[in-house]
Every structure is written in C-alpha cells, then in structure tokens.
Amino acid sequence: MRIVVHGQQAFGKAVLEKLLERGEDVVAVCSAPTKEGRPEDPLVEFAKEKGLPVHQPASWKTPEALDLMKSFDADVCMMAYVLLFVPEAVRDAPRFGTFQYHPSLCPLHRGPSSINWPIAMGKTRTGLTIFWPDDGLDEGPILMQKSCEIGPDETLGDVYFKKLFPMGVDAMIESLDLVKAGIIIKHDQRLEDGSYESWFKKDLAQVDWSKSADDVYNTIRAANPAPGAWTTVNGVELQMYDSAKLEGAGTPGSVVSVADDGVTVQAEGGRILLKRVRPKGGDKQPAAEWAAASGLSAGDQLGS
Structure with a gap:
C-alpha cells in the first residue's frame, strides 16, 4: 500500500x-x-x-x-x-x-x-x-x-x-x-457534537488563589509544561510548574511557608506546594532557590 x-x-x-x-x-x-x-x-x-x-x-x-x-x-x-x-x-x-x-x-x-x-x-x-x-x-x-x-x-x-x-x-x-484489511470506517459516529475548545492560552493559565485548591492544582497541572501556570509576586510574573496539593486553611494567596521542599501557598480550602518555578526573565529552578534569592517569606502575598 x-x-x-x-x-x-x-x-x-x-x-x-x-x-x-x-x-x-x-x-x-x-x-x-x-x-x-x-x-x-x-x-x-x-x-x-x-x-x-x-x-x-x-x-x-x-x-x-x-x-x-x-x-x-x-x-x-x-x-x-x-x-x-x-x-x-x-x-x-x-x-x-x-x-x-x-x-x-x-x-x-x-x-x-x-x-x-x-x-x-x-x-x-x-x-x-x-x-x-x-x-x-x-x-x-x-x-x-x-x-x-x-x-x-x-x-x-x-x-x-x-x-x-x-x-x-x-x-x-x-x-x-x-x-x-478493508475496514474503512469502523462505525458511523461523527464528531460534530460535543465541545470545541480553543487554545489553552496564557490568560487561562493565570492562577486565581481565591479558587479551590483543586482548581488551582488542576490549572498548574494542565499548563505544565506549556503555557505555564502563573501568578504575580509584587506585580512581577512568576510561572509555576511542578507542585503538590496539601491540606490547610488560611488567607488565599498568602505564603504559608518557605522550606527546602518548596514554597507553600494558601488557596481556598487547601494549599499548594510549589516545587519548581520560573521568574520573569529567568530559567526554571527549584522554588526554594527562587524564594531565597528573591527574599520571599511567610506572610507575603501572591497574585497581587
């Protein structure tokens, strides 16, 4: 053939x-x-x-x-x-x-x-x-x-x-x-119905920390590696990649802790541990390394 x-x-x-x-x-x-x-x-x-x-x-x-x-x-x-x-x-x-x-x-x-x-x-x-x-x-x-x-x-x-x-x-x-083998069309189901969704672009990858931890975590997963979920720190863009979902309550968007395993940020009804990030103009790096270099500490606010 x-x-x-x-x-x-x-x-x-x-x-x-x-x-x-x-x-x-x-x-x-x-x-x-x-x-x-x-x-x-x-x-x-x-x-x-x-x-x-x-x-x-x-x-x-x-x-x-x-x-x-x-x-x-x-x-x-x-x-x-x-x-x-x-x-x-x-x-x-x-x-x-x-x-x-x-x-x-x-x-x-x-x-x-x-x-x-x-x-x-x-x-x-x-x-x-x-x-x-x-x-x-x-x-x-x-x-x-x-x-x-x-x-x-x-x-x-x-x-x-x-x-x-x-x-x-x-x-x-x-x-x-x-x-x-001559099986040209397996069945007659067609694709006109259902959902057509356009590009998952940067604006859709912006994290809203007031949303549930599930929603935030799913956005980060869906945008890893592209286009990269993002938030802001003191008005400067920060992209977020590897992460984990944790339990805990607090003020959405606030930094709960900075530790060797990453930066923990509060969302609604749960927390997100950021493990790998990319600051604007920089390379992907461990979140703990970025936090140390930027002076980030517990109590700081993301997304504002």
Whole structure:
C-alpha cells in the first residue's frame, strides 16, 4: 500500500519511524514549511535522512497542492499532528482517503489544546481518536478510539508523553492495518457534537488563589509544561510548574511557608506546594532557590 505521511514534530517522526520499521511503502512525506531562522522539523529532518521525498507547501488550498497530492498515486494519507487545513479534494485524492490523529476522546475536547482542558477540568480519563476528517474542526467519522487514565497528580507533559503519544503512534499503525484489511470506517459516529475548545492560552493559565485548591492544582497541572501556570509576586510574573496539593486553611494567596521542599501557598480550602518555578526573565529552578534569592517569606502575598 502506497502511503503519504503528513505531519510534523516528534509525533510525526515516530509514526514515520514505525512505518519504515515495518517496511511500509512511504511514497511522500508532507509537513508545514520550515520557518526562517528556525531549526528543521524533526519529521522533515528524519525523512530527508532516509532519502524520502519531502514536500512543504505553504497552503493545501491551491490547485497546485491538489495536483501534488494526486501525483503521489497514494492509497492512503496518514495525518500525524497537522496544523494546516487540508481541503476535502486533497484529503480524498488517495484511493482510501485520509485519516487523522487527535489527542482526546472526540467529540469531547475538539480543538488545539485538547490535552490541557480535561486536566484543567479535573477529569480522570481522556484518550485519543483516529478519524476521517471533514471540513469541520476535528469533525468526521470515527475510525478508532482508545482511552487512558489521568492520574490525580499527572501534568500535561505526563499525560501526553507517557500515554497519548505512544498510544497514538500505535493507534495510527493499527488504523492502517484496518484500512489494509478493508475496514474503512469502523462505525458511523461523527464528531460534530460535543465541545470545541480553543487554545489553552496564557490568560487561562493565570492562577486565581481565591479558587479551590483543586482548581488551582488542576490549572498548574494542565499548563505544565506549556503555557505555564502563573501568578504575580509584587506585580512581577512568576510561572509555576511542578507542585503538590496539601491540606490547610488560611488567607488565599498568602505564603504559608518557605522550606527546602518548596514554597507553600494558601488557596481556598487547601494549599499548594510549589516545587519548581520560573521568574520573569529567568530559567526554571527549584522554588526554594527562587524564594531565597528573591527574599520571599511567610506572610507575603501572591497574585497581587
């Protein structure tokens, strides 16, 4: 079967590696254009190392882009982390069409920050969807879904790199096997309904210490490593990463203690132990180290 791999970053590279390990016939690799002054995408770099033809059109909405996809004479296109919109005519150019990976249990959490949101909402499960995309935003018939637990202390990085990334690579290969076997669409459930959530941006990662300790902790987990939850100390921004939830009462936003294991801050109905932070203009560092350097002490107020 002639395969086009369309994707980018480490996930796209991992899918391509798996295909080549299996001896699959990858006839082309497509990715977003390399930005001037930026390093080459890992997928593009790997594909070139393997001598595969690489194509990076700025848009897939042109007649030239459609002709390009048709020229591959492909049986299927596998979309592994694609940010550029690909219109129907291009998706349908391969004989069996195009299927795509999305890191949520669609139709829940459609959109670009699909891993952040369930963590921020305090959910205990998430998963991935392989589907046949249409012109909507993460919409189309579902081919396969797999789920996983969100541990009570797991961060965005934990859920993606330890679970959704390896599960997703395997699911892409399993989906290819289903296409090869003639199981083109597993069932007719579609993705139009449910939630479409936009980027989990910096403004959503600002911590409100008057909220419950659960809400604060979930925000920090959902934004670790990106975009980084944040608060202010004397009006200066401080990003927060590794943390833990503790019991205790007090005034929300007040520093309860500064110790070797970190800085404990009061939220509503509980406390947050900050273990690793990044001050504005600085590097990530142990919270205790930052506190000592900044002169932070018990009784100081965060978020004001």
